[in-house]
Amino acid sequence: PRFQRMSGGLGHIAQNSSPRKIPCFLKSIFCFSFRYIFCSSSLTGKTPQEILKLDTKRLQKLIYSICFYRNKSKRLKQLCKILVEKYNGRVPKTREELLSLPGVGFKTSAIVLSEAYGQHIIPVDVHVFRVSKRLGLAELDMNAEEVREALEKQIPKSKWWLINIG
Secondary structure, three states, rough: OOHHHOOOOOOOHHHHHHHHHHHHHHHHHOOOOOOHHHHOOOOOOOOOHHHOOOOOHHHHHHHOOOOOOOHHHHHHHHHHHHHHHHOOOOOOOOOHHHHHHOOOOOHHHHHHHHHHHOOOOOOOHHHHHHHHHHHHOOOOOOOOHHHHHHHHHHHHHHHHHHOOOO
16 A cells, blocks of 8 residues: 555554654644655654653754744644643544644645545645646636545546645
């Protein structure tokens, strides 16, 4: 399966059910390139509890390669605190719960649901949104959710995972 081709990927959260895989999810929130998450993670092996214990300066050093690392380190700590207190250190499994987390939007929630929990959903970011409209796969007045629905009607389910992976 594609999860095994992506070392340290979000799919391992569901497969291993290990809180030590959560940093891949956390880092996906802050990276422009989804592939980057699978190639390197200075947080690999750390649980949300361990990330919370890190000194802010140390955390900033660990995520320095990501743009805006100062703000993102604060958000990361907030996120870990919520994951520990509200979800027992696990990543939520519903879109509503995911969207309630700081820094998690439509695309990230869709990626987590798709890659970690095997739900069939197409993540729509700004690029998929624009290209879909330019190719005529979606109407010009559609929002991101409507674009996702339009794409899901036109693209075979077996190919959905190819949308928005890089």
